[in-house]
Amino acid sequence: MYKILEKKELAMNEIMYKIHAPHIAKKVQPGQFVIMRAFENGERIPLTPVTWDREEGWITLITFIRGRTTLRMNMELNEGDYILNIAGPLGNPAPMKKFGKILAVGLITGIVEVFPIARAWQELGNEVITLHVSPNPMVLLREEFESAVSKHIVEGFDLKEGWGMDEITQELVKRGVKKVKELIEEEKPDFVFTVGPAGGQKMIFNIVKEYGIPMESDLHPIMVDGTGMCGACRVHVGGEVKFACIDGPGFDAYKVDWDELIHRSGFYSDKEKLALEVYLKNLQAQGGAQ
Amino acid sequence: MMARKLIRERIPTPEQDPKERIFNFNEVNLGYTFELAQKEAERCLQCPYDYAPCIKGCPVHIDIPGFIKKLREYREDPDKAVKEALRIIWACNTLPATTGRVCPQEDQCEMNCVMGKVGDKINIGKLERFVADYAREKGIDDELLSEIVPKIERKSQKVAIIGAGPAGLTAVGELAKMGYKVTIFEALHEAGGVLMYGIPEFRLPKAVVKKELETLRRLGVEIKTDHIVGRTVTLEELLEEYDAVFIGSGAGTPRFINAPGVNLNGIYSANEFLTRVNLMRAYKFPEYETPVKVGKKAIVIGAGNTAMDAARTARRLGAEVIVAYRRGEEDVSAREEEVEHAKEEGVKFEFFLNPVEFIGDENGRVKAVRFEKMKPLEERDSRGKRKIVGTGEYVTLEADTVVIAIGKTANKLIASTPGLEVNKGVIKVDENLMTSIEGVFAGGDAIRGEATVILAMGDGRKAAKAIHEYLTKKREEQESA
Numbered sequence: 001m002y003k004i005l006e007k008k009e010l011a012m013n014e015i016m017y018k019i020h021a022p023h024i025a026k027k028v029q030p031g032q033f034v035i036m037r038a039f040e041n042g043e044r045i046p047l048t049p050v051t052w053d054r055e056e057g058w059i060t061l062i063t064f065i066r067g068r069t070t071l072r073m074n075m076e077l078n079e080g081d082y083i084l085n086i087a088g089p090l091g092n093p094a095p096m097k098k099f100g101k102i103l104a105v106g107l108i109t110g111i112v113e114v115f116p117i118a119r120a121w122q123e124l125g126n127e128v129i130t131l132h133v134s135p136n137p138m139v140l141l142r143e144e145f146e147s148a149v150s151k152h153i154v155e156g157f158d159l160k161e162g163w164g165m166d167e168i169t170q171e172l173v174k175r176g177v178k179k180v181k182e183l184i185e186e187e188k189p190d191f192v193f194t195v196g197p198a199g200g201q202k203m204i205f206n207i208v209k210e211y212g213i214p215m216e217s218d219l220h221p222i223m224v225d226g227t228g229m230c231g232a233c234r235v236h237v238g239g240e241v242k243f244a245c246i247d248g249p250g251f252d253a254y255k256v257d258w259d260e261l262i263h264r265s266g267f268y269s270d271k272e273k274l275a276l277e278v279y280l281k282n283l284q285a286q287g288g289a290q
Numbered sequence: 291m292m293a294r295k296l297i298r299e300r301i302p303t304p305e306q307d308p309k310e311r312i313f314n315f316n317e318v319n320l321g322y323t324f325e326l327a328q329k330e331a332e333r334c335l336q337c338p339y340d341y342a343p344c345i346k347g348c349p350v351h352i353d354i355p356g357f358i359k360k361l362r363e364y365r366e367d368p369d370k371a372v373k374e375a376l377r378i379i380w381a382c383n384t385l386p387a388t389t390g391r392v393c394p395q396e397d398q399c400e401m402n403c404v405m406g407k408v409g410d411k412i413n414i415g416k417l418e419r420f421v422a423d424y425a426r427e428k429g430i431d432d433e434l435l436s437e438i439v440p441k442i443e444r445k446s447q448k449v450a451i452i453g454a455g456p457a458g459l460t461a462v463g464e465l466a467k468m469g470y471k472v473t474i475f476e477a478l479h480e481a482g483g484v485l486m487y488g489i490p491e492f493r494l495p496k497a498v499v500k501k502e503l504e505t506l507r508r509l510g511v512e513i514k515t516d517h518i519v520g521r522t523v524t525l526e527e528l529l530e531e532y533d534a535v536f537i538g539s540g541a542g543t544p545r546f547i548n549a550p551g552v553n554l555n556g557i558y559s560a561n562e563f564l565t566r567v568n569l570m571r572a573y574k575f576p577e578y579e580t581p582v583k584v585g586k587k588a589i590v591i592g593a594g595n596t597a598m599d600a601a602r603t604a605r606r607l608g609a610e611v612i613v614a615y616r617r618g619e620e621d622v623s624a625r626e627e628e629v630e631h632a633k634e635e636g637v638k639f640e641f642f643l644n645p646v647e648f649i650g651d652e653n654g655r656v657k658a659v660r661f662e663k664m665k666p667l668e669e670r671d672s673r674g675k676r677k678i679v680g681t682g683e684y685v686t687l688e689a690d691t692v693v694i695a696i697g698k699t700a701n702k703l704i705a706s707t708p709g710l711e712v713n714k715g716v717i718k719v720d721e722n723l724m725t726s727i728e729g730v731f732a733g734g735d736a737i738r739g740e741a742t743v744i745l746a747m748g749d750g751r752k753a754a755k756a757i758h759e760y761l762t763k764k765r766e767e768q769e770s771a
Contacts, residue, residue, distance in 0.1 A: 023522050037479050043570065043579040044479070068579060085479040087516035224570070224580070227477045227518055228701065229487075229542045230562035234553055241546055241553065246703070260553050263654030267555040271581035278576045 001082040005058055012137035013065040014109065015074050016050075021086045022057030024049060030116035031094030031218070031250060035226035036061070037085040038073050045069055046223050046245075048113040049089070050141075062140070064109035066165070068275040075283070090226045091249045095216070098125055100190035103183055104149075105131045105204060107172055107196025108138060113218060114195050115141055119148040129187055133176040133196075135159045135168060155179045173200045181207050189213060194253070198265050202258035215253040219244045221264050235261045298409025301330040303416050308634040312605050315491045315573055318631060319391075319416075324368045327420040331361040334412050335404050343402035344414060349748025350389075350460070352382045354399055354414055357421065373430050375421045380434070384463030384505055385456070385747070387426065387498045388485055390419025393744040394625050426501050435508050438467075442510070445469040447761045450532040452519045452704065455483020456743045457538030457734025459506065460750030461757070466509035468758055473532070475517040480569065483540055484743065487569040488561070490599050492606070496568070520703030525710070525730065533764065534729045534757045537717060538750060541735035542701030547591070547694060551648030556583065556656040560596045560695035567603050584609050585690030589659055591645055592695035593617070595742075598628040600693040601637045609691060611637045616644040616664050621675045640687075642666070644680065648692065660686045697740050704736070715739070722756040723749060731757055 006018035024034055033048045049059040063070040077083065094117040102121055106114040111132040122128040128149040132139065136156040145152035155175050159168070176196075183189070184207070192208050192215040194201045201217050208215045221233040221244050228246035235242060238255035242248065304320040311318055322330065336355050339345065344354040357375040364371035379386045393399075395415035403411035425431040449465050451458045454476035465472050480486050482499045507513065517523060519539070528535050544559035546552050558566075563582065566572040570580035584607040590600045593615035601611045613632070615622065618641050622629060633639075643661035651657045663685060664678040671677055700715040711718040711726035716739050723731045733749025735741060 023517065027522060039579070041571070041574075041578045068576075085516050087477060087479065087518060087522070089521055090518065224562055224565055225478060225487075227542065228703065229477075229544070230565050231544045231546065231559040232562045234546070236553060257553075260654070263555060264553065267655075268581050268583065271575065271583065275576045275579055275581070 001084060002086050004077060004079055004081050004083065007077070007079050010062065011140040014062060014138055014140050015065065015070075016060055016062045017073075017077070017083075018058055018060045019083060019086065020057055021059050024086060024088050025052045025054050025057045025059050028052055028059065028089040029093035030096075030120040032089035032091050033226075033249065034059075034061070034086050034088030035090060035223065036083060036087075038069065038077065038083050040084065042072075042084070043069055044085075044224060044226065046090075046220065046226055048116075050112045050115050062109065062112040064138070067272050068279045071276065072279060087226065090245055092247075094120070094193075094250055096120060096124060099214075101127045101129070101187060102191045102193060103129050103131065103180070103187065103189035104193040105133070105176065105180060105196070107176055107194070107200045108134050108168075110194070110196035111141060114193070115144065115148070117193070118145070122149045129153065129183065129189065131155060131176075131179060131183060133172055133179065135171075153179070153183070169197060169199065172197075173203045176200055177203050177207055180204050184208070184211055184213065191215070192253075193217070198258065198261045201253070202262065205253045205256075205258065209254070216250050217253045217256065218249045219251055219256065219261060220249070221261060222268065235264065296408060297329075297333045300410035300413050301326050301333075303413070308636075311492065312635050315606060317495055318492050321423055322416055322420040324420075324424065327417055327424075328361060328365060330413050330417055331358045333405060334358045334362075337404055343404065344399040344412070347398045347401050348382075349398065349744050350382045350751045352399075352418075353378050358412070358414075358417060361417070361421070368424070369428060369430060372421055372424045372428070373434055376425045376431065376434055379418060379421060380438075382751070383460070383747070384467075384509070385459060385502045386418050387422035387502055388456075388494060389744060389747065390415050390417075390422055391494050391498075392485075392489060394742060396626065398744065423498075426498070431501075431505060432508075435505065439508060439510070442467065443469045444510075445471070445761075447471070447533040447765065448473070448531070449757060449761075450475060450528045450535045452525075452528075452535065452537045453477075453483060453539040453734075453736070454481035454503075454513060454515075455538055455540050455734065455746065456485060457540075457736070457746035457750040457753075458483070458536065459503075460747040461536045461538065461733070461754045462506055462511050462750075463509065464751055464754030465757060466506065466511050468754075470758075470761070471510070473512045473514060475519050475523065475528075476513060476515045477518040478569065479515050481513050481515060483538075487565045488596065488599065490564065490568055490603050492602070493599065518703065520707070525704065525707045525727075529727075529729065533761055534731065536750075536753050536757065537704060537725070537730065537732035537736050538734045538746065539701045539704050539736045540746075541698035541738075541740045543699045544694070545697050545699060547645055547696065549645055549647055551650055551656065552694075554648050554650040554656040555654050556585065556690055557648060557692045557694065560590075560592070560600045560693055561698065563600055563693045564596070564603065567607070573607065582607065583691070586610060587689045588612070588691040588693065589614055589687060589689040590693045590695055591615075591659075592697070593622040593624055593639075594695060594697070595624045595628055597693075597695035598624045598632050600695050601632050602635055604691065604693065605632075605635050605637055612640055612687065612689075613637055614640045614643045614645070614659070614661065614687070616642065617675060617678055618642060618666055642678065643685065644678075646684070649686070656689060656692055658686050658688050659692060660684055698735070700736055700739065722759075723753040724756065724760070729760065
């Protein structure tokens with residue numbers, strides 16, 4: 001049981017939880033993640049610690065409210081409440097070396113995962129440029145980035161009425177691709193790093209590839225245990241089956257089978273939608289009874 | 291005194307009707323009542339302790355004639371009978387409700403039962419299960435614990451156990467009874483290992499496992515979940531804090547088939563499929579939030595116990611199920627009872643089929659599996675199974691769900707500890723189960739690759755003894771120094 005020390009809405013639908021989890025805080029390195037289970041009947045979901053304090057024993061996690069678990073966390077968990085399980089740190093730390101000039105890109109909430117890695121790269125002597133592509137209401141961590149890296153760029157756009165996740169993603173990809181191309185031309189980075197939805201990462205990779213710049217991407221396939229036990233998160237990398245949880249999450253973007261990753265990431269979308277609808281219905285029923 | 295009359299036939303245990311049980315996850319075998327258990331106990335010939343083949347066949351050496359005798363002795367007082375029987379079982383095994391259900395008794399305790407020469411062998415597994423179940427239902431286990439716990443002589447030495455599966459839990463039970471301060475480090479959110487994530491509810495109800503874990507807690511054992519050794523804490527760090535360590539981390543990594551299309555949607559490792567359904571209760575989705583997708587036609591590849599569990603699970607989730615095995619029926623490694631149960635539930639078997647390609651639809655979901663037909667040779671391999679060769683003929687079977695149950699390899703997180711010698715992915719141990727690092731012991735699938743629950747438990751018990759000897763020596767050395 002891990003106590004929520006602080007909860008804060010950083011931007012629209014972006015919720016930060018500061019959690020007492022000394023076993024994670026003591027060990028976590030930039031690039032590693034945790035698996036969290038918030039409720040007794042809940043799923044295990046991977047999340048990335050954004051900041052931590054090894055002495056005080058806390059970590060922060062940021063969730064983007066999208067499905068049942070993240071919505072339910074926001075509805076039911078507040079400061080002083082407990083999260084049932086947080087296991088980790090899992091996965092391999094991001095490669096900590098001198099690349100020179102780095103362009104690190106985060107699509108929507110992907111940016112939170114970029115933060116600890118970009119900061120560490122900068123501290124190591126790299127020149128780090130970070131790019132956050134996001135709808136304007138969901139822009140977050142702007143000041144934190146500005147004080148941590150050489151240059152932080154926000155490519156924001158307004159949400160239009162009636163837009164769903166599909167339209168947002170389309171706009172995200174369009175903007176992301178355009179901006180990355182511009183930045184490659186202007187800044188000539190030695191290395192590109194991305195975090196975000198697989199479809200967006202693939203499109204950015206297609207641009208980067210044209211310039212032949214080395215690129216690494218953190219992958220987020222569906223996971224269950226996160227310890228290499230189940231293989232749900234497997235993806236072909238360089239023709240071999242790799243598990244994102246124990247072999248990743250960072251992989252050479254040139255070797256990733258992006259289409260396979262995109263297919264696998266969407267396998268449960270109908271079930272996810274159903275779970276959310278059932279939860280919303282229950283909420284409505286409860287509201288009606290009050 | 292009148293000579294005891296031989297009862298040649300086994301007293302059967304009631305089972306759920308196959309027609310009903312394929313629509314639920316409730317336990318298939320309903321177990322003995324006290325009356326039935328007594329009748330079965332009456333059949334036992336009561337071989338002397340030094341001779342009894344059942345004790346010799348049991349990896350944890352339970353005094354089987356002894357506990358059966360108690361069931362007969364107190365025929366008028368079922369509670370007393372069960373309490374005394376449980377006392378005897380617990381001396382060697384603190385997880386009897388589990389082993390009574392999942393041990394392959396026909397290859398172990400029951401294999402050389404003398405009754406087998408004149409009739410049916412004694413149903414030892416179901417009797418063990420009866421004792422554990424009756425005790426749990428009547429609170430007799432708690433009563434017995436209250437007697438045992440205060441008598442334990444507490445020792446100051448500390449032991450860390452990595453992995454809360456069958457090997458670890460058995461070692462823990464033994465060490466806790468000896469009075470050591472024991473802490474278990476478990477990666478998942480629930481202890482139990484394969485008993486929780488792998489073996490289905492209809493074969494081993496999770497409430498049963500949880501109660502056995504409760505027994506261990508009452509013996510003073512601390513269970514730390516969410517701790518991945520190798521990540522959250524390293525073996526080296528454990529050695530700084532603990533006097534000995536036991537690694538029972540299991541065979542944590544599933545093997546996939548190196549064939550095109552293996553990553554199509556709808557293709558699961560048995561571990562993923564069973565973890566979703568058992569540990570995460572996906573069969574209760576959306577009440578439980580983890581989903582699982584099973585279509586109309588499922589193919590399970592492999593023919594071990596895990597394959598049977600996957601096949602029967604898929605059946606209950608509404609699929610027509612085919613078990614496809616590259617060898618013949620005689621080489622099926624699953625227990626006979628499991629195969630029978632699967633057949634009763636409508637699972638079909640196809641032999642001499644080796645998967646060569648998984649074929650997907652336009653959305654990236656599997657729609658068929660292409661197999662090469664195999665044929666057996668006279669020659670046998672090192673495990674005694676007949677060798678097979680391809681025929682060059684192929685067959686394609688439709689499937690929207692595929693479960694790959696061809697085995698697992700050891701968890702690499704711990705195996706990569708510096709100084710820990712490993713051979714082909716499994717941890718190397720000496721005859722006392724000590725690894726290449728002093729004070730670090732290992733057992734179960736972590737040293738065997740992939741075996742059974744009870745072999746892992748046998749290792750746990752053996753390692754506990756070795757750890758006890760090691761720590762006793764260490765303590766004596768320190769005291770004389």
